[in-house]
């Protein structure tokens with residue numbers, strides 16, 4: 001059974017600042033925010049990385065993205081802009097192996113994707 005810090009948050013075994021939950025996903029504030037708004041959207045189905053999501057489960061990713069957009073609108077940052085990011089494996093710096101979408105917003109964001 002997969003067990004990451006995010007599974008523990010889902011099971012309420014460790015605390016988190018949860019901002020949204022439904023039958024498919026949970027969203028909570030990142031513990032080390034990289035922007036004024038930094039929220040993680042995590043599905044309740046288990047996938048270690050994006051590589052593990054089969055085509056027939058594409059809706060799982062779509063729900064994360066649309067939930068992030070709804071949250072951005074509710075927070076008043078949809079028009080000013082935001083970024084959604086999903087890190088996959090080592091070169092992207094993935095540290096928690098349960099897929100999650102980062103929503104970053106609330107200030108102009110730096111560019112991205114340059115090699116370290």
Ligand code: 5GP
Nearest residue numbers: 005016028029030031032087093094095096
């Ligand atoms: P990744 O690097 O895998 O794309 O993103 C993992 C994110 O989870 C990081 O931004 C990190 O700050 C966040 N994180 C790690 N542990 C915890 C935790 O216990 N609680 C919360 N809320 N966020 C965490």
